[in-house]
Amino acid sequence: MTESAYAPPETNGGLEVGERLRAIRLLRRLTLREVADAAGVSESFVSQLERGRSSASVATLQRLAAAVGIEISDLFADELESGPHVLRRQERQLLEWGHLGRKALLTPKPFHSLEAVAASFDPGGSTGNEPYTHGDSEELLLVLEGRVHLQLGSELLDLSKGDSVNYRSSTPHRVSNPGDEPAEVLFVISPPSY
Numbered sequence: 001m002t003e004s005a006y007a008p009p010e011t012n013g014g015l016e017v018g019e020r021l022r023a024i025r026l027l028r029r030l031t032l033r034e035v036a037d038a039a040g041v042s043e044s045f046v047s048q049l050e051r052g053r054s055s056a057s058v059a060t061l062q063r064l065a066a067a068v069g070i071e072i073s074d075l076f077a078d079e080l081e082s083g084p085h086v087l088r089r090q091e092r093q094l095l096e097w098g099h100l101g102r103k104a105l106l107t108p109k110p111f112h113s114l115e116a117v118a119a120s121f122d123p124g125g126s127t128g129n130e131p132y133t134h135g136d137s138e139e140l141l142l143v144l145e146g147r148v149h150l151q152l153g154s155e156l157l158d159l160s161k162g163d164s165v166n167y168r169s170s171t172p173h174r175v176s177n178p179g180d181e182p183a184e185v186l187f188v189i190s191p192p193s194y
Contacts, residue, residue: 022050038067100125114190121177131172135193146183
């Protein structure tokens with residue numbers, strides 16, 4: 001079946017995938033045009049896919065997932081059961097981040113209302129050489145251990161254990177560890193924008 005062909009949702013499961021794509025796109029505050037441009041497809045195709053009136057190839061779904069900041073598997077993931085989900089510290093999947101930094105996602109995907117990321121920085125470590133932005137969400141940074149510098153626009157904040165600061169994720173920001181001890185921080189972002 002071609003990507004522009006109509007396929008009833010009850011026969012191809014496309015409505016569920018499309019509904020998930022739409023929900024995530026809206027949480028990310030992305031327009032149909034922004035997602036379509038990023039994925040290299042037409043705006044009308046994205047609209048039809050979201051309504052279950054089109055199907056898409058795996059390659060196109062990969063591009064659409066990347067455009068909204070998720071993995072393609074998130075479009076097919078079973079709904080999580082309600083109730084608490086325990087993630088043990090030793091079970092966190094750590095990813096290298098910036099310079100001498102690591103981060104772990106604490107919230108399950110696909111994200112709904114918020115995402116939480118735990119990050120640690122060795123002495124001299126940082127999120128990278130340059131400040132960065134992601135979306136236009138509310139973001140909270142809480143220092144769990146050690147001391148960090150937060151460059152927020154043109155301002156430099158010195159934060160210690162227990163300190164927190166909130167800002168828009170669209171403000172260029174960079175976290176660095178100026179101390180001699182490791183630092184650990186928690187980012188809470190709503191709506192999700194990573």
